[in-house]
Amino acid sequence: MLNCKQTSLLVSQSLDRPLTWRERLAVRGHLLICVYCRRFxxxxxxxxxxxxxxxxxxxxxxxxxLSLAARERIAQQLDKFY
Amino acid sequence: MKSNPHDWLKEHGDYLYRFALARLRDVHQAEDAVQETLLAAIKNPNFAKQSSPRTWLTGILKHKIIDCMRKQIRETPVSELLSEQDANMDDFFDDTGHWAEKPQAWDVPHDALQQTQFLKVLQRCMERLPQKLAAIFTMRDVDEMDNDEICKELGITATNAWVMLYRARMGLRKCLELHW
Known part of the structure; x- marks a missing residue:
């Protein structure tokens, strides 16, 4: 059984990579019984x-x-090269 | 089509600045990114042939933004990146791995006003996040870069990236819980 700490880590990773079926199953099992991790x-x-x-x-x-000063500064730089 | 760098600055400067500011959250860094983008654009021999300068300039800007984030992240050794918030992370859970402070139910913002307020809080919470965590989180959740790309750009391992993204999300969630 996963605890909340392990579950939260896998839930976050599920946003970044596909979980393995084993991980998905474990997360789903925990979420079924834990309202806090469901909220999370x-x-x-x-x-x-x-x-x-x-x-x-x-x-x-x-x-x-852009501020006037920044615009001015960038324009001057452009003049140097163009 | 005639194209002139000063016209780009006039017509697209503010747009590029906002695009950069939304990702770097720092006025000076955003201004520098715009300047470097326009300078890089001049040096590209094909600049006069671009039919949509804004799209083209935005493409250059994206690379400049990533360069900037890479610098932010590389200035800190990975070991430090990962240990930085360890104390805080332990606060989230007790010794048995249960929530130390149980996530509370949030009101889901449903009308325009609430959505605007939620965004304001989210923005303030992003500002409180360590800059490096905010940078990698922006790459992933805003620009939807995939993990391989992020790791390649930043020179970190996939595991490091997952841990950093996890920390960013934990920090943001906690901050939103306190202030939303």
Whole structure:
């Protein structure tokens, strides 16, 4: 039987690599009886979903821009080479 | 099609900056990445032929961002990377491997306002994560690079990568639990 520590490690790895069938079975068995590890699993998936949403939000947000100073500095560098 | 680096800066500079900032979370590093991208673009002899400068520039930027993350991670020896948070990790579980503090149920953000709030907390929690853990976590969960690619880029083993990603997730989850 897996304990919660071992389960949490495998649940995290399941987001990074395919688990072996033995590992999958063991994790599934533990999740059936452990509400905390079930929550943990849902929460990791939620975090992954939101991480992608967040980066997209930042990339599309029009109120984040290069500062004037940085823009100036980059323009000067471009002049040197172009 | 006429293409001029100063036009790129004007038209795509902010976009590239935001793209970099979302991944590096540091204003100066993001600015440098934009500058290096445009300089690298000039030196590419095919630059005038690009039909979609933004896509092309973003492709160059991605490499610059990875270079930057690699530097962040390589500055620390792997042994240190892995021992850094050991004390904290042990706090998560008791001696028998059970949760020391049991994961609490979260409200799943359902409307736009809650989603925005959740994102804000997530962002603050990312900032609290050790920079190297945040870097590898971004590669994996944001840019969806596969593990082999990450290991190759960072010069670490698959096992090291899994452990670092696990630590990043444990840290983020705990932080969200406290502040969400």
């Amino acid at each position: 699993t849902q929460q990791l998936k939620l975090i992954r979903r939101y991480m992608q949403g967040w980066q997209q939000q930042v990339t599309e947000s029009s109120d984040i821009a």
